Amino acid sequence: xxxxxxxxxxxxxxxxxxxxxxxxxxxxxxxxxxxxxxxxxxxxxxxxxxxxxxxxxxxxxxxxxxxxxxxxxxxxxxxxxxxxxxxxxxxxxxxxxxxxxx
Numbered sequence: 235x236x237x238x239x240x241x242x243x244x245x246x247x248x249x250x251x252x253x254x255x256x257x258x259x260x261x262x263x264x265x266x267x268x269x270x271x272x273x274x275x276x277x278x279x280x281x282x283x284x285x286x287x288x289x290x291x292x293x294x295x296x297x298x299x300x301x302x303x304x305x306x307x308x309x310x311x312x313x314x315x316x317x318x319x320x321x322x323x324x325x326x327x328x329x330x331x332x333x334x335x336x
Contacts, residue, residue: 267335274332275324283317285309291316 282288285305291312293299324330 267333269331270334271330271332272325275330276321279317279320279324283313283320285313 291298
């Protein structure tokens, strides 16, 4: 298994090359590597930004509480906005890509 992490520019030639008939391989015998960067970033940020797991903003008694394993409606909204902002930065601006293949 080969793991490579690449940061591509918006005009990188790798973003425009599609060799196969599908995303996981083509009819011409060439194997395409799947881009797992967005999946890993989304899962990691989802776990880290789950309200109450690592931190909760706003908390029940303070502005930020750590590891209380509780949540509230406003906390869910705040964590959703933070999640969206970080996903947008990492996937659209930084172009995080991880290719895993043979």
